[in-house]
Every structure is written in C-alpha cells, then in structure tokens.
Amino acid sequence: MPVHAQSPRAASSSSAASAGFSEKALRRIDDHLQRVYVGPGKLAGTQTLVYRRGQIAYRSSLGHADRERNVPIKDDTIFRIYSMTKPITSVALMMLFEEGRVQLDDPVAKYIPEWANLGVFQAGVAPAFLTKPPARPMQVVDLLRHTSGLTYGFQSRTNVDAAYREKGIGAFEKAGTLDSWIADLARIPLEFSPGEAWNYSVSTDVVGYIVQKISGMPFEQFVKQRILDPLGMADTDFYVPTAKAHRLAACYSADGKGGMQLSDDPTTSSFLAPPDLISGGGGLVSTIDDYLTFCCALLNGGELDGVRLLGPKTLKLMTTNHLPGNRDLTEMSRSMFSEATNAGIGFGLGFAVNMNPAQTLLPGSVGEYYWGGAASTAFWIDPAEELITIFMTQLLPSSAYPIRRELRTLVYGAMTESNV
Incomplete structure (x- = not known):
C-alpha cells in the first residue's frame, strides 16, 4: 500500500521522537561522519537527510562543498549524483510503459534496428571480434535490470570493456552523443546472452535513448517536462546554469592513502555547460x-502533491526482484563493480531490491529499494518503515569507504519504533 508521504516543501523538521527515532541516537550519524571521514580529511563534507512518517526527522551538513575555497556545504549545495540518475531515467521509461507505448518484453532492436544482429563475444580484440548469436534477443527489461549483456569500460575485465574504453x-568524461554511442555499440559484441547474467552497464543510458525515440523529444526535455518541472525539482538538471554555478560542490578522488585530491573543480567543471551527451x-x-x-x-506510490508519475502497481513492479529465477546478485553478477553489495539483494527495474535483510548482515526491510552514485552519494526507500534516507558527498570512487553500510546501521539503530 502506498504511504501518504507529505511533500518536502510542506514538511517541517520535527522532533525525532514523533518520527519514531531517538534524537540522541541520530546525533551519532554526525559524530561518526565527523570522526571517521570529515575530520581526518577522507571526505571534504557530507549532507545527510532522514525522512520518516511525512517528516524530516534529521538533516545535517558537515564540512566543505569546496575545500580549496573554504565554501561550506549548505542546504542548496548542488551535487553530481551520477548513477542516482538511473532511477529517474527508469521512471521515465515506465511512464511510457503505462501509456502502452513500450512493453518490457519488446526486443530492443524494435527501437534500435542497428542492434538487430548483435553477437556475443567469443574471442578476439576490437575490431576483429569472434562472436556467436545470443540465446535470445535483448529485451527492454534487460536494460532496466542490467541483464542486457552490455558493460562499462571501467570494469577492466574483458576485451569487450576494453573496446568501450577505446570509444569512451x-x-x-562524457564523449560523443547518445547517437554516436548507439552506433559504436552496434559494432561491439555483448559480454553474454541477454538474461544470462547481471552486469552493471550503460544499459540505463540506452533506456534514455529509447525514451527519446518513443517520445519524439530529446531525452532531457522529456525528463524536464514530465518529471522535474511537475515535481518542482528546479535544481536538478544535466548541467548547472551560470546563475547557480557558485552552488556546485567540488568533486574529489580518494588518493589511496586516506586522503583525497581535487578531481573536478567547480569553477571549471564540464557540468557548467549543457553536455553533448545526455546520460x-x-x-x-x-x-x-x-x-x-x-x-x-x-514512497507515496508514484504521486506527490497531485502530480502522478506512475501508478502504485507499476511502482510495485519496478521494486520487485526481476532477476531470472528470483536469484540474488551473488548468483547472477559478473560485475567487477556496482553500487550495491550482493548478498540478499535482487534487482528490479532501476533499483536494487532487498530480498533478505539477514543475508545482507545489515538492518533493513524486505522490499526496501535503493541505489547510489559514483561520487559516494546514496539513497534508500523503505516503504515498510515509511523511511527515506539520502546521503550526499563528492568522492570518487564510491567503493573507497563503507559509508553506505555504516549509515544504514546508524539510521536503523536510531529507531525507537518499528512498523514491522
């Protein structure tokens, strides 16, 4: 059943107790982040928000958005959310699904004809690949759940992802356009037959391309007109306009020694101009x-403030495990990297899905869904507990520190009342 979430613009910060938390225990979040990460210089700054039962139970900002210029993190700091874009893109496609304009079992070649003869890698290096036909065609559902056979170049695992790196x-650092990516991918084989395994990949970029093809408008225009503007998400975009440039955080890279170095200066960032490639x-x-x-x-079943993105049954479909055989990621993943740990975790249509909290070795709920971004940002939604947690920072890679796991323990450990 959808939870009747209150709009964040209407919700005010409440006492922790009314949201079912211990205020003292919630303060452990900042204590931990300051002691372990911000104080020692592992992270420049952090922003944490815990929302429950229609109220903001906890929010905090620590440290700097831009350490070099001594700019503190503020409520309106703009962050690169990287792969937290994926749920928004997945919702965009499912909006078209609800309109009957695409089906989950449609072959991807219906929308990308040049992919009709994509083979599966057997041997060789680009451009002289030896391939075999896939066991079945790639379907739209494979893109949404990362079982497409596509990959990411940074996996650095096979000759296929090496070809991705060669083409960028x-x-x-985004190169080319969506059209050029689609053309290049037509000449690179799949890593495996669609549906055979799970591999974190550019699949969601392809979802954006399909949204563009079906809707007849640029993908960024669809997202703005159908999702961002109706919800009033005025600070979310594929670039930061000049008037807001001072609010963009710096992005850092872990140096492997417990410190960090500047990797994307907010005064010269590529995010300050509209990109050629809409990812x-x-x-x-x-x-x-x-x-x-x-x-x-x-959390509210696809609707907020009279704006409905999706129906609750569609959202339920998206947040149910879609891995073949109801397997989890330990059984299906070939990925060298993902934004999720694997045990007890399945994958839906754009989200990781908690199937078995005991196997994750973390507190949580069956049916909780989530994802994160490359610069260590993260969110999760727990419908059973009427809970949303969002964490913002800017450090590459997201695997540098176990912040997400620690944050789950801290948030759930601060609960004084459970709904289940």
Missing part, C-alpha cells in the same frame, strides 16, 4: 531536497 563509452545513466546534478522530492513521490 560510459566514461566519466540517463549518470548525467544529472541535484540537491538533497530535490532528490527527497523524487523519493517522496516513489
């Missing part, structure tokens, strides 16, 4: 309040 497909897999910037608005619409 899926790189952080549905990782192109958006946002604020913590904007992303909370999106999450509230999901």
Whole structure:
C-alpha cells in the first residue's frame, strides 16, 4: 500500500521522537561522519537527510562543498549524483510503459534496428571480434535490470570493456552523443546472452535513448517536462546554469592513502555547460531536497502533491526482484563493480531490491529499494518503515569507504519504533 508521504516543501523538521527515532541516537550519524571521514580529511563534507512518517526527522551538513575555497556545504549545495540518475531515467521509461507505448518484453532492436544482429563475444580484440548469436534477443527489461549483456569500460575485465574504453563509452568524461554511442555499440559484441547474467552497464543510458525515440523529444526535455518541472525539482538538471554555478560542490578522488585530491573543480567543471551527451545513466546534478522530492513521490506510490508519475502497481513492479529465477546478485553478477553489495539483494527495474535483510548482515526491510552514485552519494526507500534516507558527498570512487553500510546501521539503530 502506498504511504501518504507529505511533500518536502510542506514538511517541517520535527522532533525525532514523533518520527519514531531517538534524537540522541541520530546525533551519532554526525559524530561518526565527523570522526571517521570529515575530520581526518577522507571526505571534504557530507549532507545527510532522514525522512520518516511525512517528516524530516534529521538533516545535517558537515564540512566543505569546496575545500580549496573554504565554501561550506549548505542546504542548496548542488551535487553530481551520477548513477542516482538511473532511477529517474527508469521512471521515465515506465511512464511510457503505462501509456502502452513500450512493453518490457519488446526486443530492443524494435527501437534500435542497428542492434538487430548483435553477437556475443567469443574471442578476439576490437575490431576483429569472434562472436556467436545470443540465446535470445535483448529485451527492454534487460536494460532496466542490467541483464542486457552490455558493460562499462571501467570494469577492466574483458576485451569487450576494453573496446568501450577505446570509444569512451560510459566514461566519466562524457564523449560523443547518445547517437554516436548507439552506433559504436552496434559494432561491439555483448559480454553474454541477454538474461544470462547481471552486469552493471550503460544499459540505463540506452533506456534514455529509447525514451527519446518513443517520445519524439530529446531525452532531457522529456525528463524536464514530465518529471522535474511537475515535481518542482528546479535544481536538478544535466548541467548547472551560470546563475547557480557558485552552488556546485567540488568533486574529489580518494588518493589511496586516506586522503583525497581535487578531481573536478567547480569553477571549471564540464557540468557548467549543457553536455553533448545526455546520460540517463549518470548525467544529472541535484540537491538533497530535490532528490527527497523524487523519493517522496516513489514512497507515496508514484504521486506527490497531485502530480502522478506512475501508478502504485507499476511502482510495485519496478521494486520487485526481476532477476531470472528470483536469484540474488551473488548468483547472477559478473560485475567487477556496482553500487550495491550482493548478498540478499535482487534487482528490479532501476533499483536494487532487498530480498533478505539477514543475508545482507545489515538492518533493513524486505522490499526496501535503493541505489547510489559514483561520487559516494546514496539513497534508500523503505516503504515498510515509511523511511527515506539520502546521503550526499563528492568522492570518487564510491567503493573507497563503507559509508553506505555504516549509515544504514546508524539510521536503523536510531529507531525507537518499528512498523514491522
């Protein structure tokens, strides 16, 4: 059943107790982040928001958005959310699904004819690949759940992802256009037959391309007109306009020695201009309040403040495990990297899904869904507990520190009342 989430613009910060938390225990979040990460210089700054039962139970900002210029993190700081773009892109496609304009079992070649003869890698290096036909054609559902056979170049695992790196497909520094990516991918084989395995990939970028093809409008225009503007997410976009440039956080890279170095200066960042490549897999910037608005619409069964993105049954379909045989990621993943740990975790249509909290070795709920971004941002939605947690920071890679796991323990450990 949908939870009747209150709009973040109407919700006020409440006492922790009224949201079912211990205020003292919630303060452990900042204590931990300051002691372990911000104080020692592992992270420049952090922003954390915990929303429950229609109220903001906890929010905090620590440290700097831009350490070099001594700019503190503020409520309106703009962050690169990278792969937290993926749920928004997935919702965009499912809006078209509800309109009867696409089906989950449609062959992808229906929308990308040049992919009709994509083979599966057997041997060789680009451009002289030896391939075999896939066991079945790639379907739209394979793109949404990352069982497409596509990959990311940074996996650095096979000759296929080496070909991605050579073409710049899926790189952080976006090169080319969606059209050029699609053309290049037509000449690179799949890593495996669709549906055979799970591999984190550029699949969601392809979802954005399909949204563009079906809707007849540029993908970024569809997202703005159908999702961002109706929800009032005014600070979420594929670039930061000049008037807001001072609010963009710096992005850092872990140096492997417990420190960090500047990797994307906010005064010269490529995010300051409209990109040629509109990445549905990782192109958006946002604020913590904007992303909370999106999450509230999901928690509320697809609707917020009279704006309905999806029906509750569609959202339920998206947040159910779609891995073949109801397997989890430990059984299906070939990925060297993902934004999720694997045990007890399945994958839906744009989200990781908690199937078995005991196997994750973390507190949580069956049916909780989530994802994160490359710069260590994260969110999760727990419908059973009427809970949303969002974490913002800017450190590459997201695997540098176990912040997400620690944050789950801290948030759930602060609960004084459980709904289940």
